[in-house]
Amino acid sequence: MLKKRLKLVISGAVQGVGFRPFIYRLATELKLTGWVNNSASGVFIEVEGSLENLENFLLKIPTEKPPRSQIQSIETTWLDCLGYNSFEIRHSVSGEKTAIVLPDLATCSDCLNEIFDPNNRRYRYPFTNCTNCGPRYSIIEALPYDRPQTTMKGFMMCCECQQEYENPRDRRFHAQPNACPRCGPQLALWNAHGEFLANQNLALKMAANAIKEGKILAIKGLGGFHLMVDGSNHTAVEELRQRKRRPHKPFALMYPSLDSAKSHCKISPLEEQLLTSPEAPIVLLKRKPHTINLWPFIAPNNPYWGVMLPYTPLHHLLLSDLNFPLVATSGNLSDEPICIEEGEALQRLSPIADLFLVHNRPILRPVDDSVVRIMGGREMILRRARGYAPFPIGLQESEGKISPHPPHTPHPLPLSPSLLATGGHLKNTVAILRDNQVFISQHIGDLSTSEALGAFYQVMDSLKGLYDFEPQIIVCDAHPDYLSSQFAQSQGLPVIKVQHHYAHILSCMTEQGVKSPVLGVAWDGTGYGDDGTIWGGEFLLITEGNYQRVAHFEPFKLPGGDRAVKEPRRIALALIYQIFESFDGLENLPLFDHFSIRELNLIKQMLSRNLNTPITSSVGRLFDGVASLLGICQDISFEGQGAIALEYVIGDLQTNAIYPYKILEETLPLVINWEGIVRGILADLLDNLKPGEISAKFHNTLIEIIINIAEKISQKKVIVTGGCFQNKYLTERAIKRLIQENFTPVWHQKVPPNDGGISLGQIMAAVTRLELGKEV
Incomplete structure (x- = not known):
């Protein structure tokens, strides 16, 4: 019988998932000899045996x-x-x-059965895990993924755990966080001064009782701290809002079980699949009608709740003891990164939390909860973190190969230069390019505080350290004032600046595997334009290595600049003034009730004299202005509040009505004149048309503008991207109308349409630029 030796190198997500024991079992079943091991780049295998068995093995x-x-x-x-x-x-x-680090995974059914089995040695042990579940990305220090290179290295396994760890036929074989009550991490309950109150199961019981009493609990979870309270206790939830300085932004809810979530929310089969998946994200679910007035403080004026199920043994045990849903919001102050270490949490969260449920398994990097919404019949990730990061997005080979020395480049480039993308300013993520794979960090957040900026540096260093990565070129947003761009400029390396909306479109193209030419529709709140103004209502024609601004919304003024972003009523005034050049005869509009005479005169002077009134083409800001006109949002406390209110006021209303608009077509770029839209809205307000009907007409008009521009540009593939397309009504109707008119709509799925996807687009822009030999 002819025998041969087969050598295999397998790359991908093949570490920390039980791959080597699988290979061991498969090889022994087929009577093959040899070996398997992990390396920093994947799994290496050598097997010997009959040709037939080797082919079966393969x-x-x-x-x-x-x-x-x-x-x-x-x-x-x-x-x-x-x-x-x-x-x-x-x-x-x-x-x-180059091996892929797996994201943190929710507790599997086998481990769940063990922690609720009184006869099992891991009964009620909150750190139970195996090769199919538990911490990964949040605890790994370096590759290859072995226990000495995780934060579990300080815990010596007991004899029983060691036997499991060494047995290739055990599901805990080389489960790096493997532990039990005898040898693993332990719980402790502290008060707000850091004084010890209880440990282990008693700590868990006392924490549950505190929540029943309306207390706010800070709990150290998988990738950081949560702040948790009884979701049905109005007083406790309102107290959390006040202490966290979060007056309106929705809170997420953690339900004890899928059935309990179904009692309050409408859950489709796909939403159920997401909730119970190993990624276990927060899923935006439509509330059932009878729950609308049940807990008004959870998500004010919002028909959707962000719902998740327990995803660690600790969460399962706590929710099982309580058997009611808890508010589970990030352990931070607004706009700050999530806390991961006990001392830091005491310092930053003691003004908020009454008690701290902590443990001694170190968290190496903060990983927040991911947020997902069903859009166009499939999931769309709105915040990419736990369960998804840092799983890479692969570049297509034809688009990811870079010439060794492109002409006209002032800096010699290696065959595959190491690229670091620093992302945007809001919803920041960073990304690195390694071997045709883009590793995107977890959600970092808004770089507006020193704590967030510190997290930005920490996450970059963490990714670089994990992959022994040293950037040779840095890619950043073209906005000179973004802290992420200023960091790029300060590193003494070649820098590639990428226009914000171009990056949005390339991000969607890359994750969906779409090649140019395409028409990209990029709508958001703010992006630095090529002309130095604020863009945000853009139609870009993408060709190989280039883009052309083929259409945009007519610019309007933002009186007070950033203050107008916080006060949409100022934007509404600017829209009116741009049309009428006066407020005369319009003072009866409810909008004017929100201004003092002095403030109104001041803003009028700013508009007439162009004082501190930057101009923008932003559809996001147009949403804000319309929300103000309708009286549903005059001042905002979180990003997108006006646009969200405008979407949700529509409810279940069905209408195809639109407002008039004009497209000025003398030259490219085409200019979309919105005057008819605002005039129509003002007329409907005077006719006492309901806000929901006005909002639906406004949304419908925007969708018809997309169709109209696509027809004029004659490009069949249409990308919809940017923060505005987190809007379910806008996105799904746009998809439907594009299909009806024989266009091919492309929208996000794996990477957020908001600025969380910018870093991927920046990498792709740089790759394309380098392929074409353009200067850095």
Whole structure:
């Protein structure tokens, strides 16, 4: 019988998912000898045996692999036999770090059964895990993924855990966070001064009782702290709002079970699949009618709740003891990063939390909860963090190969230059390019506080350290005042600046595998334009390595600049003044009740004399102005508040009515004149048309503008991207209308349409630029 040796190098998400024991079992079943090990770049295998068994082995790997693994490539080499006597799992080896770090995963059903089984040694143990679940990204220090390179290195396994860890036929074989009550992390309950109150199961019981009494609990979870209160206790929820300085922004709810969530929310099969998935994100769910007035403080004037299920043993145990939903919001002050360390949490959260439920398993990096919404019949990630980050987005080979020395480049470039993208200013993420894969960080947040800026540096250093990555080129937003752009400029490396909306469109194109030419519709609140003004209502024609601004909304003024962003009523005044050049005869509009005479005169002077009135083409700001005109949002306390209110006031209303508008077509770019829209809204207000009907007409008009521009530009593939397309009504109707008119709509799924996706687009812009040999 002919025998051969087969050498395999498997890359992808193949560490921390039970891949080596799978290979061990498969090889021994097929009577093959050899070995398998982890390396910093993937899994290495050598097997010997009959040609037939080796071919079966090769066929079975992709079809029978562990469920959480993902294979990107299998390199095979056929060799002569060496005479292996058995099959073994060898120690990990070092090398170039390209292996994929798996995200943190929700508790699997096997572990869940154990923590609720009184006869199991892990009964009620809140840090139970196995190769199919538990912490990964939040605890790993370096590749390859082995226990000494995680934050579990300080916990020595007991004999029983060690036996599990070393048994290839056990589901805890090389589960790096493996532990039990005898040898693993422990719980403790502290008061707001950091004084010890209880530990282990008593700490959990006392924490549950405190929540029943209306107390605010800070709980250290998987990727950081949550602040938790009884979701049905109005007083407790309102107290949390006041202490956290979060007056209106919706809170997320953690339900004890899927059935309990179904009692309050409408849950489709796809939403159920997301809630119960290993990623376990927050899912935006429509409330059932009878719950609308049940807990008004959870999400004021909002028909959707952000709902998640318990995803760690600690959450399962706490929610099981309570058996009612809890508010579970990030452990931070507004606009600050989530706390991950006990001392930091005491310092920053003691003005908010009454008690602290902590543990001694260190969290290496903050990883917030991900947020997902069903859009166009599939999931759309709105905040990409736990469960998804740092899983990479692969570049198509044709778009990701870079010439070794492009002409006219002042800095010599290696075959595949190391790119670091610093993202935007709001909803910041950073990204690195490594071997045709873009590793996007978890959500960092808005870089408006020193704490957030510190997290920005920390996350960058963490990604660089994990992959032994040193950037050779930095990519940033073209806005000179963004702190992320200023950081890029300060590093003494070649810098590529990327226009904000171009990055939005490339982000969607890259994750969906779409090639140019396309028409990109990029609508958001703010983006630095090529002409130095604020863009945000853009139609860009994308060709290979370039873009052209082919249409945009007619610019309008923002009286007071950033203050107008916080006070949409100022934008409403600016829209009116731009049309009528006066407020005379319009004083009966409810809008004017929100201004004093002095403030009104001041803003009128600003508008007439162009004093501190930057101009913008932003559709996001247009949403704000219309929300103000309708009387549903005059001042905002969180980003997108006006646009969200405008979407939700529509309710279930069905109408195809639109407002008149004009497109000025003398030259490119085409200019969309919105005067008819605002005049129509003012007329409907005087006729006492309901706000929901006015909002629906406004949305419908925007959608018809997309169709109209697409027809004039004659480009069939249409990308919809930017923060405005987090709006379900706008996005789904745009998709529907584009299909009706024989266009091909493309929208986001794996990467947020908001600024959380900017870093991916920046990487793609730089790759394209370098391929074409353009100067850095």
